[in-house]
Amino acid sequence: MSERGKLIVVSGPSGAGKSTVVFKVMEQRGDVCFSVSVTTRSPRPGELDGREYFFIDHERFQEMVDRNELLEHATYVSNSYGTPRRYVEEKLNAGFNVVLDIEVQGARQVSEKMPDAVKIFIAPPSLEELERRLTGRGTESPEVVRGRLDRARQEYLEADFYDYLIINDDAGHAASELNAIITAEHCHFSDRAQLLRDSH
């Protein structure tokens, strides 16, 4: 893999099936990987440092923010999460298309720091279907489900800066679209013009 990979930012409501779609694409092609985030929260049983997350303390996290070492970051309750720029760059240079599964606000931050990032919004076929999926899990209270639906509506209003929209009515079909987008993004004339000059 000599060609530099693409940074693929994926957003969408919880319950849209983002992970399922990305994992399907990973099965289809070996040049796609998830980024690994840094977090200040403690590892849960079974989590490995460098696999699920890079586990760091608040002091180191703040240092990374100050030194512009994070492509985006956010704090939920008392825990902070961020995307380490160096990790992403190393993977891109190794030829991997690096997927960031992040929220709309984070996508906006990444987009400013990495204008070449490919921004893909994955949505369920309808909010009714999203409600069914979230309720069907049986793990979320009605209040949580309602909160997620409100959040989805808000995200839809802010999503117009994404490059692509995939409606996940069928995970196999959605994965084939994501796969095609990654392939097509590598075919841009500007990325390949050197090949033409070399063959001149």
Add this chain to the structure above:
Amino acid sequence: MSERGKLIVVSGPSGAGKSTVVFKVMEQRGDVCFSVSVTTRSPRPGELDGREYFFIDHERFQEMVDRNELLEHATYVSNSYGTPRRYVEEKLNAGFNVVLDIEVQGARQVSEKMPDAVKIFIAPPSLEELERRLTGRGTESPEVVRGRLDRARQEYLEADFYDYLIINDDAGHAASELNAIITAEHCHFSDRAQLLRDSH
């Protein structure tokens, strides 16, 4: 097929294998077709009006030019060729992705009249390989081959307004890239934003 198709402009040197690549994609998906050009030249044995070309006289051709009924047109020796806008529009509205196999100058004309056209340049892996392919046909004189190579060099210099570049080192691989580009172009956020609003 309810979604409007995309206009796909394909250019590249004679011998780059454009037709082979497009025909392979047509085998893979039923929503791709070639446009049918108008021409003032006479039908050759076996050619059918409306299949290979629409055969028209010089007077009608000039009328189509004057009425802006052609997306692009060009004259070679004493025969004129052009792409009829209405035919293309009907196919696009029927959901077909319509492929125009035209030269760089024609692509520029189409691009001005149809800014949404997807412009793809298909090139051989090298000019040496192009020379081998053209010579290997055994039908072209050395002068013709040399002329085609000069023309290819000139086209490369003018090709920077294309959206995508496909290097046809292997027709199967090139077809998979063209296929992916067509799929990805249908996933653009701006084309699908209405789906998100409808599901709101």
